[in-house]
Amino acid sequence: MITSTANPLVKDLVRLRSTRHRREQGRFLIEGRREVGRALAAGIPVEAVILCPDLDPISPPDGVRVIEMAEAPFRKVSARQSPDGTVAIAPLLPTELDRIRFSRPALVLWLEGIEKPGNLGAMLRTADGVGADAVVVSDPATDIHNPNVVRSSQGALFTVPVAVTSTEAALNRFAADGIRIVALTPDAPTNLWEADLSGSVALAIGAEDRGLTRQALAGAATRCLIPMQGTVDSLNASVAAAVILYEALRRRQPS
């Protein structure tokens, strides 16, 4: 039982809030009963789960290494205001694009340059919701292992295949696999209801402020927009992703 906030493990784990230290240590934290439960169910090879008996932790399955921690050091490790007593330590996820296998017809969410961890996490959650083949993240400004990605994904980070790559590599892979790119962009000639979303598609969403790069747009077979009927000129990026993902899923229903 770790009782001191000065314990070296506590210090190492607190550092995992920064991308640099996650890379250096080669691991990240998965916080929350639900998130850790989904990571374990998905077969993520966690190093250990840290449980705080004073809070309300999970009962981990057999074979998982458990570290017990008193409330003071646990609250230091936790990135939450109301921790639920459960954190796992896991090696950084494999994110190579060539590990991903696409089904036919493929439904892929391609995110380029996304900045906000909360958006990235919500988009993973929605991608899980539509049963997407994968989320391809290119040139991101945020790390997929960020605690807020884990949290806002509600564990979908572990259930949906995720690749992190460059825009060029993403374009090459989609071309090689015959996956058509449908770009969501405000200056498109058609709206999403008229757009061709059939067959194998990668639905492309750009950075929150700047949208998709020219390079990504140049690779798109189709550009479409989400109609805006009011004053505001765009939707939140994770909201926009959900609207097009669910429109694609709707079209794929047997009628």
Next chain:
Amino acid sequence: MITSTANPLVKDLVRLRSTRHRREQGRFLIEGRREVGRALAAGIPVEAVILCPDLDPISPPDGVRVIEMAEAPFRKVSARQSPDGTVAIAPLLPTELDRIRFSRPALVLWLEGIEKPGNLGAMLRTADGVGADAVVVSDPATDIHNPNVVRSSQGALFTVPVAVTSTEAALNRFAADGIRIVALTPDAPTNLWEADLSGSVALAIGAEDRGLTRQALAGAATRCLIPMQGTVDSLNASVAAAVILYEALRRRQPS
């Protein structure tokens, strides 16, 4: 020009981050060039705009009272990490339900018990996007004047009519106006693609964790769910609102 962080106005404005002080002072802050611009364009009767010449503030229209503020006190007033030099002080918005007039057929977003300001703001932004008649917020756990609502709405708080009321009063008003309630709830008999969204409807979304109350569900003519094809059992509340709002807008398009 206010130069001191000890200036009494600075202290009063910093207090406006709390709901209690907003109620006591009867006013709130609107931060950001875009948000203040939309508030002014929407005719919100701002008391004053506070501009920080060292940052990059708007040029306010004639007739608006301007208070200039040096960077140190401005950063204290700002709730942002990277302020853009523009904050407005405005009286609390009128939120009485009986001020709202619905068009025919009405498209209303009804939010019950929403807790997170970021979700509420994103839902206002999406409601503006679909051209909704109004957003009715009942029994909220967050204040619509919260700085994060203003921010994540991108100013849609000022462009979409918003009412704050009780669930009972919302039900009574929808019944009186012949507005059918369509409740989004995971244990529904039909999915949203099969649900009747025609005519005047209030699309009802519940609190992030608990969903809609029994009282709200009992008043619904239709219950529907968003299909979930993966492991995660629900979408983010603002994402769910967007999926159903855009499905309703799609059906309203002339074919």
